[in-house]
Amino acid sequence: MPEESENTLAIMTELNALRREAARLEDAERRCQKAEAALSALEERNRLLGDSAPLGIFTIDIHGGVTGINRKMLEMFSWPSVDDPTSMNLFHYQAMAASGIVADIRRCIAQQQPVISEQPYTDPQGTRIHFRYYLSPIPGRDGAVNGVMAMVEDCTDLKKTEEALRESEKRYRQLFQSAPIALIEWDVSHLKVYLEKLRASGVSDFREYLEQNPLQVHHCWSLIKTADYNQAFLELMGVAGRTGPRGAFIPTDATGFLKMAREIIIVAAAGNTTVEREETLVTTTGEPKIVLGKSLVVSGHEDTLSRVAIALVDISQRKRAEAALRESEQRFRAQAFRDGLTGLYNQRYLYQSLAEWIERAQSTDIPISLIFLDLDHFKRVVDTHGHLNGSRAIQQVAGTIRSCLQEPAFAVAYAGDEFVVVLPGLDRSQALQKASEIHSRLKNTVYVLNQGIEVRLQASFGIATFPQHATDLNGLIAAADHALFAVKEAGKDAVGQFQSR
Incomplete structure (x- = not known):
C-alpha cells in the first residue's frame, strides 16, 4: 500500500506539472x-x-x-x-x-x-x-x-540624352540646353596639361601629393573652366537668372567642396573621364543636395578633354x-523581438539569441547562465487593484530587472508575471550573485501604481548554467524552470539553483 500511495503521489505531481505547462503554453x-x-x-x-x-x-x-x-x-x-x-x-x-x-x-x-x-x-x-x-x-x-x-x-530618358550627345554636336547642344537634367560642360584641357607636367616631374601618387600640398587643390581646380551649363543646373544650384559659374563650379561649402575637388582632380589624373559618383552639394541658398553625377567626354575631344559634360541628377528624394x-x-525588426508591455525582449528573441549564444559557447567553453523568475502571489495584486495596475506593476518590475543588467546580459518577458534573464559568460556562482541582486532590489522596491497605490512584491528565482546543467537550449530552459519550481514548492521568495537528481 505505501508503494501504491507513492506511485499515486508521483502521478498526481506529474499531472499537476503537465496542467501548469498546458496553461503556460x-x-x-x-x-x-x-x-x-x-x-x-x-x-x-x-x-x-x-x-x-x-x-x-x-x-x-x-x-x-x-x-x-x-x-x-x-x-x-x-x-x-x-x-x-x-x-x-x-x-x-x-x-x-x-x-x-x-x-x-x-x-x-x-x-x-x-x-x-x-x-x-x-x-x-x-x-x-x-x-x-x-x-x-x-x-x-x-x-x-x-x-x-x-x-x-x-533612366531611359537620361540614356537617350547621352546617346544623343554622341550622335551630333547640333543635337547635343539642343538637348543640352533643353534637358530637364542639370548639365554643365567643363574645359579640363589646362588641368590635363598641368597634371602631365607633374607626372613628368616625378609625381606618381596624386592623392598623397594633394594631401601633402593642399594649396595645389585650389590651383588645379582653378585650371578647370566652365564652357556651358543649362537652366536646370542653375535651378539645381539655386542660382537666379543666367549668372552661372566661370570656373569649374560654384564653391558654396569650403570643406565639402575641397574634398569633392580633390577627388575629381585624382580621377582626371588617372585618365578616367567617364565617371559616375554620388556627391553632396550645398546650393547657394545653403541647402545640401545629394546628386548623382556622371561625366562624359564630348565625342571628338577625348585627347584634349576640352569638353567634358557632367550630368547631375538630384537624388535627395530617393536617398x-x-x-x-x-x-x-x-x-520593424526591433519591434518584432520586443514585448509590447515591458519593452523587454520576447520569447521569439529568447529562443533565437540563446541558441546563438549556446552555439558560440560550445566552441569557446564560455558558460551561459539562465534565470527563471516568477512573481509570488501576483494574482492578489491584480485581484485587489485591477488588471491595469497589474500591468503597471509588471512594467515597473521589468525596469527593476533591466537596471541590474549590463550587456550582453538581457531580460525577456516570458509569460504574464514570468521573466527570463540570460547571462552570457556568467558561471553558477556569478549567476547566483546576480539573481540575489535582482531578488533583493525587487523585494526592497516600493512600486507606485495608479492613484498613488503602493505595493511591495517578491519573486522566486531558478538558476541553471550551461554546460553543467544542460547541453542544449531546451535543456537549459527546462533546468532553470525546474529550479524555479523547486523554490516555489519550498515556500517561494528565494533563489535556487538547479539540482540534478
Missing part, C-alpha cells in the same frame, strides 16, 4: 497571436510606405526569393501574372536574368557592398527600357548578408526614401 499561444497581429500591422504600414515611394522597390533573400515588392516596381517591370509576387524566385525569372541584373545582385551579396547597375530591358511590346538599380545588401543579426534591397529608377525604408525596416 495556452498563454504563450495567445501572446504569439497578439504579436503576429502587431507584426501584420507593421507589415501593412511598411507596404504603404513602399507603395508611396516614387521609385520601384523590391527585396529578395540570398536565394532569389522575392520578400517584398512595391506597386511602382510592378508597374515598371513586366512581372509574371501571379497572385502573390513574393512567391516568385527572381533568379528563375528569365527576363531578369537576361537583363544582367541577377549577376549584379549576386555580386552585391558576395562582396557585401552596395552596387549601382544600369541594365537594359526589352518589354513584351519590344520597347527598350533602361533601368538603374541601386542594390544594397541587407545585413542579418549575425552580420552576414541575408538579402538585397533594390531601388529601381527608370530620403531609402533612409526611411531602412529606418522602417530596422524599427
Whole structure:
C-alpha cells in the first residue's frame, strides 16, 4: 500500500506539472497571436510606405526569393501574372536574368557592398527600357548578408540624352540646353596639361601629393573652366537668372567642396573621364543636395578633354526614401523581438539569441547562465487593484530587472508575471550573485501604481548554467524552470539553483 500511495503521489505531481505547462503554453499561444497581429500591422504600414515611394522597390533573400515588392516596381517591370509576387524566385525569372541584373545582385551579396547597375530591358511590346538599380545588401543579426534591397529608377530618358550627345554636336547642344537634367560642360584641357607636367616631374601618387600640398587643390581646380551649363543646373544650384559659374563650379561649402575637388582632380589624373559618383552639394541658398553625377567626354575631344559634360541628377528624394525604408525596416525588426508591455525582449528573441549564444559557447567553453523568475502571489495584486495596475506593476518590475543588467546580459518577458534573464559568460556562482541582486532590489522596491497605490512584491528565482546543467537550449530552459519550481514548492521568495537528481 505505501508503494501504491507513492506511485499515486508521483502521478498526481506529474499531472499537476503537465496542467501548469498546458496553461503556460495556452498563454504563450495567445501572446504569439497578439504579436503576429502587431507584426501584420507593421507589415501593412511598411507596404504603404513602399507603395508611396516614387521609385520601384523590391527585396529578395540570398536565394532569389522575392520578400517584398512595391506597386511602382510592378508597374515598371513586366512581372509574371501571379497572385502573390513574393512567391516568385527572381533568379528563375528569365527576363531578369537576361537583363544582367541577377549577376549584379549576386555580386552585391558576395562582396557585401552596395552596387549601382544600369541594365537594359526589352518589354513584351519590344520597347527598350533602361533601368538603374541601386542594390544594397541587407545585413542579418549575425552580420552576414541575408538579402538585397533594390531601388529601381527608370533612366531611359537620361540614356537617350547621352546617346544623343554622341550622335551630333547640333543635337547635343539642343538637348543640352533643353534637358530637364542639370548639365554643365567643363574645359579640363589646362588641368590635363598641368597634371602631365607633374607626372613628368616625378609625381606618381596624386592623392598623397594633394594631401601633402593642399594649396595645389585650389590651383588645379582653378585650371578647370566652365564652357556651358543649362537652366536646370542653375535651378539645381539655386542660382537666379543666367549668372552661372566661370570656373569649374560654384564653391558654396569650403570643406565639402575641397574634398569633392580633390577627388575629381585624382580621377582626371588617372585618365578616367567617364565617371559616375554620388556627391553632396550645398546650393547657394545653403541647402545640401545629394546628386548623382556622371561625366562624359564630348565625342571628338577625348585627347584634349576640352569638353567634358557632367550630368547631375538630384537624388535627395530617393536617398530620403531609402533612409526611411531602412529606418522602417530596422524599427520593424526591433519591434518584432520586443514585448509590447515591458519593452523587454520576447520569447521569439529568447529562443533565437540563446541558441546563438549556446552555439558560440560550445566552441569557446564560455558558460551561459539562465534565470527563471516568477512573481509570488501576483494574482492578489491584480485581484485587489485591477488588471491595469497589474500591468503597471509588471512594467515597473521589468525596469527593476533591466537596471541590474549590463550587456550582453538581457531580460525577456516570458509569460504574464514570468521573466527570463540570460547571462552570457556568467558561471553558477556569478549567476547566483546576480539573481540575489535582482531578488533583493525587487523585494526592497516600493512600486507606485495608479492613484498613488503602493505595493511591495517578491519573486522566486531558478538558476541553471550551461554546460553543467544542460547541453542544449531546451535543456537549459527546462533546468532553470525546474529550479524555479523547486523554490516555489519550498515556500517561494528565494533563489535556487538547479539540482540534478
